[in-house]
Amino acid sequence: MSNPILVEASRGSIVESTHRGAIAVAGPDGGLLFVIGDVLRPIYPRSAIKLLQAIPLIQSGAAEAFGFGDAELALAGASHNGEPRHVEIARRMLARAGLATDDLECGAHTPLGEEAARELLVARGQPNSLDNNCSGKHAGMLAAARHGKLATSGYVRPDHPVQVRVRRLIEELTGEALGEDRCGIDGCSVPNWAMPLASLASAFARLASGTGVSAEHADAAYKLMAAAMTEPFLVAGTGRFCTRVMQAAPGRVFAKVGAEGVYCAALPSEGIAIALKIDDGARRGAEIALAATLLTLMPGEAAAIAPLSDEAIRNVAGLETGRLGASGELRGALAGLRTLSL
Numbered sequence: 526m527s528n529p530i531l532v533e534a535s536r537g538s539i540v541e542s543t544h545r546g547a548i549a550v551a552g553p554d555g556g557l558l559f560v561i562g563d564v565l566r567p568i569y570p571r572s573a574i575k576l577l578q579a580i581p582l583i584q585s586g587a588a589e590a591f592g593f594g595d596a597e598l599a600l601a602g603a604s605h606n607g608e609p610r611h612v613e614i615a616r617r618m619l620a621r622a623g624l625a626t627d628d629l630e631c632g633a634h635t636p637l638g639e640e641a642a643r644e645l646l647v648a649r650g651q652p653n654s655l656d657n658n659c660s661g662k663h664a665g666m667l668a669a670a671r672h673g674k675l676a677t678s679g680y681v682r683p684d685h686p687v688q689v690r691v692r693r694l695i696e697e698l699t700g701e702a703l704g705e706d707r708c709g710i711d712g713c714s715v716p717n718w719a720m721p722l723a724s725l726a727s728a729f730a731r732l733a734s735g736t737g738v739s740a741e742h743a744d745a746a747y748k749l750m751a752a753a754m755t756e757p758f759l760v761a762g763t764g765r766f767c768t769r770v771m772q773a774a775p776g777r778v779f780a781k782v783g784a785e786g787v788y789c790a791a792l793p794s795e796g797i798a799i800a801l802k803i804d805d806g807a808r809r810g811a812e813i814a815l816a817a818t819l820l821t822l823m824p825g826e827a828a829a830i831a832p833l834s835d836e837a838i839r840n841v842a843g844l845e846t847g848r849l850g851a852s853g854e855l856r857g858a859l860a861g862l863r864t865l866s867l
Contacts, residue, residue, distance in 0.1 A: 544810030553796030573783030600661030606762030607636025734796025
């Protein structure tokens, strides 16, 4: 059975394209409040779980030892644009841990931000690893390794103590056994572990509420979510959805994108979390689906969230040529969730 259509792109009166997918919403105790589509099939969460991957940075004592504040913690869980402030904070994280750009094993790519990419080409031509959207995550992993007196070389390998600790933490939080059959290598070279959306939503909800997890885990997750909500620009950057949605509802929502159409989000004050994936990997579909779900859960923020859930499609001349929005099936399903949230 295929997943339902969650998002539609229309042109004129015709639906031109559709995005199928699945969404899981969990409550404070980790129990599912809402499900649409297959939320039990293992998927790779990709960068949507950077918060989980950053928890050892705090629990190891590295963040405190190296004086990492909200900016550094936000960047440790970021998929950033490579704008100047992103790059500078990643460089600062490395320097405080006595490390350098060459210690990063994430590889180099042109900044995700268009303006940042243009500026880089003018200034120095070739990108380096600091420009990689995952440089903050890697700087955090390196800092944890350095503070723990572990080898910094090869910190991306599945058998490195940093990655073993991350895997065990994710297993504990999700209840999933993450064997080799669940392991894939992410775009930035660290292990990524496949798991169901239901388990992801449950883990984020329990971390947000502090229910059913250790105080140490809840405290670390709170610090990372609070840092991201305090510094939303650092989590993504100019024009990016993660940044926009956290700015739209300051202090109310944490959101993090993952490649291939994945999103994880949490409402810390309510202890509610969302995990979703769009089957075809389209980020635009994931953004609309998340915004529609948040709009249902946060009716008091409708004025700020609604514009993110129904967006114009424009051509190069700026003319509106269509709309991108939640499907009728998703809107109908979310009506039941709205009853629960009121």
